[in-house]
Amino acid sequence: MKLYLAPGACSLADHIALHEAGLEFDRVKVDLRIKRTEDGRDFTEINPKGYVPALVLDDGQLLTENVAILCWVAERAPKLAPGGDLGRIRLIEMLAYLATELHKPFVRHFFPTSAAEKKVAAETIGRRLGFVSERLQDDYLFGREASVADAYLYVMLRWARMSGLSVPEPLPAFYDRMEARPAVRLALQHEGLA
Numbered sequence: 001m002k003l004y005l006a007p008g009a010c011s012l013a014d015h016i017a018l019h020e021a022g023l024e025f026d027r028v029k030v031d032l033r034i035k036r037t038e039d040g041r042d043f044t045e046i047n048p049k050g051y052v053p054a055l056v057l058d059d060g061q062l063l064t065e066n067v068a069i070l071c072w073v074a075e076r077a078p079k080l081a082p083g084g085d086l087g088r089i090r091l092i093e094m095l096a097y098l099a100t101e102l103h104k105p106f107v108r109h110f111f112p113t114s115a116a117e118k119k120v121a122a123e124t125i126g127r128r129l130g131f132v133s134e135r136l137q138d139d140y141l142f143g144r145e146a147s148v149a150d151a152y153l154y155v156m157l158r159w160a161r162m163s164g165l166s167v168p169e170p171l172p173a174f175y176d177r178m179e180a181r182p183a184v185r186l187a188l189q190h191e192g193l194a
């Protein structure tokens, strides 16, 4: 299996999750500006969407979208998903929120078409981080065990810190907790971000 990633991009969440799951995989870095893999291939021939993450399974099937890849990892490592009747649905609910309500405003904040748009994006991120901060149950989003959604939230917080945006309590301690996890440290190291 091969994970196509760009250092520090949202694909870091999938990278962390694969390590948390203890799955074997190869990493291939992609230069997103020119859509080329580090081994010189045209990335759009691998993922026609042209963005990371992309996961090529051992049977050659392509998986894209953070929500889908993270769910797939959690299906292989159930410890990375909340339990209970609605566990899987709660996971999808949280991943969908992170992907559409938090990740997307960051794109507007990183690549604004105006100063006003950047300001609105910063306010939106602040409000939505506030919502997530109230959802933390114990150490992580779903209790005392980390899930694949925590890996995605960690990446969003990393972006917030890099952008100088404030991170509401108790998320700073959550961030430190995530960074202390061996899977996170390994992924950061492999992406040259440690």
Ligand SMILES: N[C@@H](CCC(=O)N[C@@H](CS)C(=O)NCC(=O)O)C(=O)O
Residues within 6 Å of the ligand: 006, 009, 010, 011, 032, 050, 051, 052, 053, 064, 065, 066, 067, 099
């Ligand atoms: N809908 C996709 C969005 C993924 C995405 O935004 N990837 C960014 C990096 S964080 C990317 O590769 N951008 C390059 C591009 O769109 O050209 C998902 O949730 O997986």
